[in-house]
Amino acid sequence: MKKILLASVALVGLSAAASAADLPRRVAPPPVFTPVPVFTWTGFYAGFNAGYGFGTNDRAGPTVLGVGPATGLVATPTVIAFPGQRSADGFVGGGQVGYNYQFTPGSGVVVGIEADAQYVDFGRDRNRFAATGPIAAQQVFNPNGISGLDYFGTVRGRLGYAFDRTLVYATGGFAYGSGGGRDFGLPNRSRDEFQTGYVVGGGVEYALPTDSFLNFFRSSAVTLKVEGLYVNLDQGNRNNGAFAINNAGTVITTASPGVVVVNAGQTRRDTEFAVVRAGLNYKFNGF
Template structure:
């Protein structure tokens, strides 16, 4: 009897083992890898290009001595517009900090410098056939600005404003009807002022074909800025033997620019 019980127990154990071997194996749970949330936090550098034009560019002139009455009698221009426009292109560096990843407020600081194709010469022939020629040019324009915006994931809308500076040259020349120079004045200096504007920026995927520097993100932007570099008075002094006294011409430096840019961001994802 004991042999029968022992045989039944062994048979039952073997049957259970065989059945267990046929059961499907339980796979290990998948490893969850969270997708990183994009943030605008980080340093960046880039390039920009666009179009720039003046909005206030009239030269106002007045005589200093009573004998300098060319403006009064119409032989010299009291107000002569010098509109300027052209290409602008340069580079920028900056840093952004996003308060909350994904969507949230972004604050930042940016500095840029750009070549500007702003230059214009214009002549005027007065009532007594006197020839007046004025010229104004801006070789470069730079800014140091704060930025405040709101990010919708990879899209950033921002306002910006701060300090502006530029290298500006002024020149004025008066000639007689016969073409003899009588009054002349010129000045070149770095002008300073302010700028304000806004823009929109979008972050491309990290594996974008534009990511030559293997940065954490490549961003493209479009922005517009208004700048004011103030006004500058230039003395047109009488030349020896032909001019007595002097005139004073006041130039203006205000304009707008629109540009697009490409940035390479480093730091957080």
């Protein structure tokens, strides 16, 4: 009897185990979907740049003047020679800050504003002159109106179109600059005049992928750009074209009595130059 009862219990246990095995197993929940962020150019940025600047005016020949005692500059007839345009190019470097707004993430229109300040190292010897005798002058000007610069800066709008991480843009706005000693005096005196004008240009900017070996921040915030600018600064100088002021304060020009123009180079009224530069920016919002 006991054997029959134990066999019955064992049979019931096996049947229950088989039934449990036939039950559906608990299905693991699906993985949580995390969307990949879409890159946008919107945000504040700052960076630095370096490049090359060069004059855009046609080269001028030398200006040679015969100066007599009637000018009050010399005791005996003297020849003054100003060379033509020289050293009109050189290094340009500085930094920039700005803000972009992209209307549609991914690809779309981008508008922005950028300000930059640049050190300039060209054009320092363009106003030098040589004379056959001593000159009694307070200030000596280059009749060609050519000047050098120590620095310049711009405040520009930007309008472009983004192809995901590539931005093609045009730019333009206000420009300013000073330095370089436009008006060279004796002995070793010069006047650095602040100038204003305009700037136009364009460029291409690219946002580095996070795994790029150039992307030391390992984020989508690092961008590289290459751009070209044309800068025109109006000298705004009432003495532009004059070449000296004598000790009595009289402005001497090429039309003054006692001045003979032997050879005149092209007159320059503006400081004009172009800049080609590369830059790196860091965008603070990260995407």
